[in-house]
Amino acid sequence: MKALQDLFYRLLGFLLVFALAAMCVMVFGNVVLRYGFNQSLVVSEEMARFFFVWMTFVGAVLTFRENAHIGIETLVQRLSRKGRLVCMFMANIVVMVCGAVFAMGAWEQHDINATMFAPVTGLSLAWVYGIGMFTGAGVFLIALGRVWDVVTGKVTEEEIARFAGEYHNEEIMDAVREVSK
Incomplete structure (x- = not known):
């Protein structure tokens, strides 16, 4: 299951790279055509906008998976393990609600947009x-997995440290790994 998840997220990363590369080619090509040949490809402008939207939203899922969104880490870092778990649980419940509302809103708008x-x-x-x-x-499912891990006690010290914003400091991560051995 973990290998399948990693493959899925790698494919999403590839999709981001592809979208960014395609955007660069389309925009650069259009600039060359416009200033070099007094022509333009209007299709490239529109598709670059669409790719940018997709890149932003797919990137949001990948960023959430890595706990890289903005958080109140200075507060969470001061809490005990139990306090961090409570915050992690509550934050992910809020994210689940927001993700569900977002997905349902997009679903309800689908017929109009179609x-x-x-x-x-x-x-x-x-x-x-x-x-x-x-x-x-995607955000709902990631948050649901985190809530499940907290409830069942399967959340690792490394995940708690990532939630608290301590993942960027390698010394802290080494200490967390030592404690969890």
Whole structure:
């Protein structure tokens, strides 16, 4: 299961790299065409915007997985292990609610967006705004897994340290690994 999850997140990372590279090629190509040949590809402008939206929302899922979103780490770092677990539990419950609302909102808007089309490519705008369903569901599932780990006592010291913002300091992580041995 862990290997399958890692493969999934690696594929998402590849998708981000692909989207960024495609955006760079489209925008740079359009700049060259515009200033070098007095031409432009309007399709590249629209697709670059769509790729940027997808890159942002897929990146949000990957960032949440790594506990790299903004948090109140100065407060959490001062808490005991039990306090950190309570904060971790509560924060992930709030994230689950927000992720569910986000995904359900995107789902409810799907029919409207499916009948609207991009002006240049003619793509259904459900392809653009539909990413909200993926992002909401992805964040919800990651938070659900974390809540489950807290409730069942399977959360590791390293995960607690990451939640508290201590993952960036290698000395702290070495100490956490020593304690958890």
